[in-house]
């Protein structure tokens with residue numbers, strides 16, 4: 001799909017004009033209002049600077065989280081579910097899901113221009129604030145999802161948003177799979193509507209993956225949910241040369257292949273799909289040959305500890321602690337593999353009952369890493385971690401994939417990673433985002449796009465008013 005982008009309009013078109021930019025500032029914000037990974041914010045800077053330099057008045061809008069989830073129950077009782085607006089939202093929820101900390105972070109990143117924030121996203125106060133704006137000013141609106149109309153793609157809410165500006169820009173690839181007012185309904189109401197630079201970049205790389213991948217094309221897929229990945233896998237499997245599977249989803253594949261997977265989670269809803277994929281593409285699909293295994297109770301214990309550590313880390317600054325996998329797992333002698341005295345062990349082949357796989361094993365790491373790092377001048381797409389990477393003990397597989405991806409990048413392959421989890425996995429492995437050809441801002445949107453589904457956000461840009 002070809003889209004008009006910023007440079008398709010003459011520079012003077014922006015001078016003194018109000019430009020409404022849909023961004024995705026859905027980032028993690030800690031209890032102390034500290035922003036976690038700010039990649040999504042940084043990726044919008046080229047568009048913001050392009051427009052401010054040309055004298056536009058920039059109105060940025062975004063959602064943050066899913067505030068309705070907490071609210072919905074309450075409003076159901078009050079039968080207000082279709083109507084709620086910002087004044088119906090509890091003050092606690094408004095604080096928790098406010099974009100105010102993002103405005104602060106943005107003003108630190110963009111020091112030359114004036115960034116301000118307003119605690120609403122439609123209505124007279126917003127209009128008044130916009131009327132005061134000078135050329136080059138930036139105003140961030142409050143969380144769009146404080147209005148039910150956003151997710152319902154409500155016409156009146158869309159009209160309110162559209163009344164704020166002269167030109168519309170979509171720079172939020174990662175929400176473009178949602179048919180929401182700020183992405184679709186309002187977009188349609190503009191004469192001038194274009195794609196931002198971040199959206200354009202995402203489309204360039206992801207279209208290449210979807211439509212004309214460079215060969216050899218290696219797809220590395222992990223994480224837990226098969227359901228979310230079936231569309232993308234179905235579309236890409238005929239085109240890939242090698243598919244490396246890790247993460248919790250690998251156990252469903254292994255189980256469908258007749259391997260014992262112990263207490264590892266199996267997705268029976270998609271079992272038949274997995275069986276079909278295995279029989280059609282058997283020669284390209286690689287599954288783990290060994291696993292780091294543990295008991296559910298030890299995994300729960302470690303998950304609890306890692307949550308406490310995360311909290312401490314937020315209070316104290318950076319986490320520099322290192323882990324030592326080899327000293328933590330049971331000794332790697334054949335006899336020890338059958339005795340499970342250590343809570344963590346390396347297991348080749350079948351996983352016994354009472355244990356579940358939490359990371360790919362050492363032999364699998366070697367095999368996957370060698371396929372990735374030997375991919376010269378081809379393409380590698382990586383979506384989803386190889387194990388429970390939040391816990392240091394179960395991060396070895398993911399860390400090694402990240403490092404091999406960096407090696408392949410330096411040797412000339414195109415490397416593309418998607419999914420929020422994968423970016424944080426990369427950072428944990430101390431691989432810079434600059435050692436990757438492209439890091440997608442999207443999770444669900446990337447998978448939907450790669451599956452070839454319609455993207456309402458892009459469709460709306462091409463619609464005549």
Ligand code: 3PG
Nearest residue numbers: 024026065174175443444
């Ligand atoms: C994301 O984080 O995937 C996007 O911001 C979209 O958020 P959503 O899944 O809540 O619509």
Ligand code: MG
Nearest residue numbers: 442443444445
């Ligand atoms: Mg999502």
